[in-house]
Amino acid sequence: MRVNKLKERKRRRLVRIVWSIVAVIVIGVGLYGLNVYLSLNSALETMHQPIEKSDKREQEVSITKKDPFSILLLGIDESENDVGRSDTLIVTTVNPEDNTIKMLSIPRDTRTEIIGNGTVEKINHAYARGGVEMAIDTVEHFLDIPIDYYVQVNMEGFQGIIDAFNGVTVDNDMDLSHNKYKFPKGKIHLTGEEALVFSRIRKGDPRGDFGRQVRQKQIIQAIVNEAKSLSSLWNYDDVFKSLGDNVRTNISFKEMVSLQQQYKSLKTNIEQLQFEKFNGGYIGKYWYFFPDEQEVKDYQQLFKEHLGLL
Template sequence: MNRNKKHKHLGLKITLIIVALLIIGVGGVFGMMWHQTRSTFNKIYDTDGTAHNTAIKKKKPFSILLLGADTGADGRISRGNSDTIMVVTLNPNTKKTVIYSIARDTLAEMVGTKSLNVQKLNAAYNIGESKMAKASVSKLLNVPINYYAAINMGGLEKIVNAVGGVTVNASMDVTFDGITIPKGKHHLNGKQALAYSRMRYQDPRGDYGRQLRQQEVMMAVVKKLATPSGITKYGDMMESLEPYLRTDITLNDAVKLATNYRSNMDNVSSKQLKEKSATINGSSYQVPSTKILQHTSNELRQQLGLSKEKLDNQNTRLNALNEAFFNDENSQNYDTNGAVTQYYTNNTY
């Protein structure tokens, strides 16, 4: 449990590096590097058995589900809870990229199980891998999920080392796992960057401060990738990430990203799905209201060039039966067992 807690938010901003790798890096791959990159892509490419999406090929708006798995030490990608969950939408017409972070403990239906299964959203990747994770997030927000990319939390150290380290400007002393980064400007290797990105409890800003440090490390990596010398490191970067990364974006798609969506990296906005803490069957959850879910769905659908639709899923049904939970700001009691029974007694679904 302690190990998983350390990894919980590690990939909150770092997974955007995957998008940067695909958009910035592939455009500079030539000659021998192309063959090296193609070989690596063949290893990280992982389809869930569904038909390959053609949105990127057709230069359409599309979405990527970014997952940060909590299995960093043992190199596993195909199993583990996705403790980082983000929906990233890119629209080549508006040149906008929108990143929506979703809490790992969000109450959601596991889409694809034989019987109704409502639990924490991060379990979907563990139960049914990328196929269930994509379907569950899609159902929660009523938006199509075109692609996914999952990175194992052990990948950060490899990423930073592959680009030759990163320079940060620490606003305070940062100590974690026996490593101390003093206040001030420092060039960090992968292990140091990992510690710098993990520390939370000593930061008076708490998780917010940690997210800012993760963004700092991420942007330092992205800036290096965007330079001519950074392009030459792309092959090494992808090769070092191979044990930690899986995606259903092909190399040909990545090349299209480099040519058709490159300007999207200049207009990136980051948002969070606002939720309320709840206690369900003795466990801690995050529950988004129907109003918030509908607003998020509308925004993402607009970004994808789709019309608004009224949200109707297991979350909205349960929310309708838990009005007291939302009306009382101090309440944390959210009923799923009795509410589900009540709903299925009175309705056909």
């Protein structure tokens, strides 16, 4: 009898210990989840910068409603005393019904009218003249389509974001080097500093600015892939802080969630586009990229159809 009571007391003690451990785990997970939420919420509040609806839209579109929409990605090179220029301009259109994405890189030296400034100069000067709004207006005029959303990334910020993910992996399509940096052909893992150099190389690539555009898209794709990984949550504080410091967008959190869900099914249907017909030359002391007028019209037509505007 005494032995049975002793066994029962041990069993109860063991149950209490197990429940105490479970309670600690539940509380720990809850606190971790709360910290993640608060850190994410703080970053999103800083990142979210709304803009007015495009004049080329009669009605607002919404990612959550699965409307076809467009996004302008602006990679900004800026220093402490310089507002910077948009050295990366990538127009992306998404058609959820067709399950397709089209991405077009616009060379930064493209000569075009800067809308709202009354000048004709390099398209990357639009951001320097009038910020995101002027950059969007200029791209809308150039491609004759509405820009519904934008994502502005400080190029220097790529470094912090990538380091927060402990680096990214890309499939490099050719041997490249720049000063002390060597980038062999094939799959390579890059730190933030290496990725920044990798994305900026032009003179070492026979494709010039087009090669740079390819690598910038690879880095963006790699960051998106890392962001989808659960392991990245262990560095959530660094990730969210870096995002909050270096990214501005008018995409809301609800739309981000919807976009991420759509991306899962769209990621294999991305068509990468670039200008194939062009001339280049100097006007005064500045070199310009002169796109072929017919190719510009063809892309205008293509994007209008993809956005369901025709």
